[in-house]
């Protein structure tokens with residue numbers, strides 16, 4: 001009675017052994033063509049794609065994405081990208097490179113394809129086996145990799161001129177081998193790679209003081225900052241101070257006009273005008289606290305308008321920067337107001353990201369930071 005099962009098992013085992021031996025013999029024989037110029041069959045390629053996608057998905061799904069709208073971060077990423085990635089992944093206006101036709105699998109053209117930030121971070125940090133994609137994590141810290149990811153979010157849709165401009169403004173890549181004196185790293189084989197040597201890193205002419213300085217108090221929202229200024233205990237910063245580097249006055253005049261309209265509507269207390277300038281998907285962050293359109297409209301907007309109503313606002317600087325099909329507008333101003341009977345002066349920074357929706361600029365992110373201005377304390 002047990003016999004048939006036994007024979008059956010032996011047969012199965014024998015077949016498996018033969019198959020394994022066959023696979024081993026085939027592998028050893030050298031018959032498999034490992035050449036990168038001999039494409040996989042369709043089913044094999046599909047399986048490999050799936051293995052790659054599932055593997056990256058599983059490993060990247062719990063990564064926390066930092067704020068990728070920080071213009072400094074984007075600028076830094078632009079420099080990194082120009083120095084290390086264009087040969088394989090191209091850039092706006094670049095159709096091919098010497099290395100690309102020979103790569104298998106083909107690197108995606110990142111000037112056209114948008115990659116999810118978590119996936120991009122993981123792939124850049126760890127690389128992809130059996131492809132030409134290197135693991136950059138060995139030589140770059142996470143912050144630098146996030147800068148590349150931040151730039152990749154802006155890259156698709158950028159014109160060659162916009163790309164050139166942002167790369168020219170980018171801080172030089174510290175990891176880059178500047179070798180025999182001078183900015184001669186021509187990884188790009190293309191002139192504009194060389195221009196990011198350090199032109200205009202300051203960008204916007206700010207009124208001296210503290211491009212990074214007000215860290216400790218930066219997280220306090222406007223009204224909270226006023227309170228903190230008086231009690232003397234500002235909240236500790238939960239987010240990086242807003243930096244306006246890289247922005248230039250009149251770079252995107254229409255976006256600046258929309259930003260000014262937004263500010264003046266807030267000051268006038270014109271709720272409808274404020275809301276008309278916000279895109280439905282807007283996120284508003286004040287004092288390290290982020291709100292959706294509905295949340296902002298239903299509470300904080302009222303508080304902001306009330307706070308600004310009795311304040312004297314003096315613009316200090318305003319500038320903008322094109323970013324693909326969006327633009328950033330950053331500004332700084334001083335706000336004088338009276339809180340609990342005492343005069344307070346705040347230095348406030350605002351960073352807006354805007355996009356064009358059927359010809360009109362709408363705001364998609366708002367970030368505000370302010371800190372008490374401790375200029376003339378005795």
Ligand code: HEC
Nearest residue numbers: 084085088105106107115120123124128131132133134148
């Ligand atoms: C030597 C060529 C090469 C260089 C240089 C290179 N990559 Fe790649 N990269 C590839 C290849 C090939 C793939 C596709 C691998 C695959 O599909 O299995 C890839 C994939 C990627 C992906 C994943 C895309 C996806 O669809 O999931 C990202 C993101 C990426 N690269 C970013 C970068 C960045 C940023 C740099 C520069 C720091 C860079 N790569 C430099 C060859 C390269």
